[in-house]
Amino acid sequence: MFVRTGPRLARGFFARPAQEVAPDLIGSLLTHRLPDGRILRGRIVEVEAYLGDGRDPASHSHRGATARNQAMFGPPGRLYAYRSYGVHTCANVVCGSPGHGEAVLLRALEPVSGERAMRAFRGLGEEAPVRQLACGPGRLAQAMGITLSHDGVSLLRGPLALHAPAPTTPPPRIEAGPRVGITRAETLPLRFLDPDSAATSPFRAGRRRKGGAAKNRPPTR
Secondary structure (H helix, E strand, O other), X not given: OOOOEEEEOOHHHHOOOHHHHHHHHOOOEEEEEOOXXXXXXXXXXXXXXXXXXXXXXXXXXXXOOOOOOHHHHOOOOEEEEEEEOOOEEEEEEEEOOOOOOEEEXXXXXXXXXXXXXXXXXXXXXXXXXXXXXXXXXXXHHHHOOOOHHHOOOEOOOOOEEEEEEOOOOOOOOOEEEOOOOOOOOOOOOOEEEOOOOOOOOOXXXXXXXXXXXXXXXXXXX
């Protein structure tokens, strides 16, 4: 199926603070051209910004560069992929200036093309609701065929890309709120979503200990 899109997002789009890039990603189209020529495409409907320069204790970059988060400190417009809880791959878009460690987590999308392949990647049959395909960062990466092997790849060229919506597409409504499932800096309104989409993930507060105190665990998003 032919889907009209706008231009591929350029480096300048990503070379801004993550909290500015994040809402502008709502409505954009994530595209993955698979090695066999199939094209997966989905409309981004939910993201979270994670800040750099030590300003955000929930960010993977808060304590500096490591072997795991090195891509976060690279040039903007690259993908930062990591494994959450040793199970799910999560995909982030690197933003800001090199060395700052800022990124936007891709939390949910609506399938636009390649839904059959997305269902196969997710292990879902035709009877499963569309919402289950890419609601949540782990599901999104799995549905789009994104793995740890994509950590550090450029979104400015190659098979993975982010495109602006077609010029005739009405702009989405955007709401902001606290990020999901974290216990540090949990009140910052850095989660952005399209409230008219059924594909967004439900809010989930950070895990709590008995007695109501937040469990102080490393951020995993």
